[in-house]
Amino acid sequence: MITLSGTLTLHTERLTLRAPHPRDVDAFIAFYATERAQFTGGPMTERQAWNFFGTEIGHWVMNGFGMFVVTHKGDDAPLGIVGHWYPKTWPEKEVGWVLFDAKHEGKGIAFEAARVCIDHAWTALKWDTIVSYIAHGNDASVALAKRLGAMLDVDAAQPKPDSPGYVYRHHRGAA
């Protein structure tokens, strides 16, 4: 019997981070159809994105943690997904972030969500290391990683050695 261990919800001043739900699948597919998804494995076809959404849910079952859907407090509409990501073959555990729509950028939403996830990873999940894998050219995410106090680690192992990217390493107490 499947029981999702990720019924956990995190809260920040303005945001709610909850587990992904089937009702989020359309927003997820819509984002992955856009060029905005180019730095996170997209753009994808509807079929690919649907499967990937299934993977987001299954990740919770496989690992006991996963990516949260981020919403404004009191509004269930998904703004993006932020959280903990560690698929098989990933060299290290990651905190990652995606905002579905450019109109939500520049308001500190990803920062606020990523910061609570980093804190949760250190304190509740007891992770020893945290990295963020960022594609070359994704300047907005590099800026956010730096704002979170992460530093480029050029010696770190790459999750996809065939298409290397930046590895930003988070440090306890930095964010």
Place this chain on the structure above:
Amino acid sequence: MTHPVIPVIDTARLMLRGPQPEDYPNFKATFASYRSRFMGGPLNPYEAWMLYAAEIGHWEIRGFGMWMIHDKVTDETYGMAGGWQPAGWPEREIAWIIWPDKAGKGYALEATHAVRKHYYANGWDGAVSYIDPKNLDSIRLAERLGATKDAGAATIDGSDAVYRHPAPGALVDSQLAHGIEMEIGHYADPMFKPKGWALD
């Protein structure tokens, strides 16, 4: 967050349960092998893990999905069978995969017959199986299940053949249903010889 309770299905030799993290190694071994060539494989370890997680997520999104097939006695896994309808699938599918070293023992027949019965008892009025035309073992199994090729049905991407399963009514007390039960019975007990029936 609500999540579907995945029912456990009992058959003569098998127990079908929802996919669990600890069942993953067998899945990976099969999807890393040539065996998976008709199901989108072979996959590298990363892709196989992502697909396995998606199999679990499918249950959550659709409310139905693929069961892990276990030996009732030893709990060993033999493959997966169940309902499958990711985005782009024209209809609900009955699908199966058996680990390569467990083929030829009738496990797929026994498991798919049971899951089809389960879904038919829970509101499905039919199902199809999308099969690569070169996948002769699966075509043969579809036919043993009473499915017939439906040349007019929508395919996934044009490269697959659609086998349409008999409607629920055609499996109630019919010659087809008895034939399937008898074949399963024979696998479960090779000495099984029903009275008055000529075997082969």
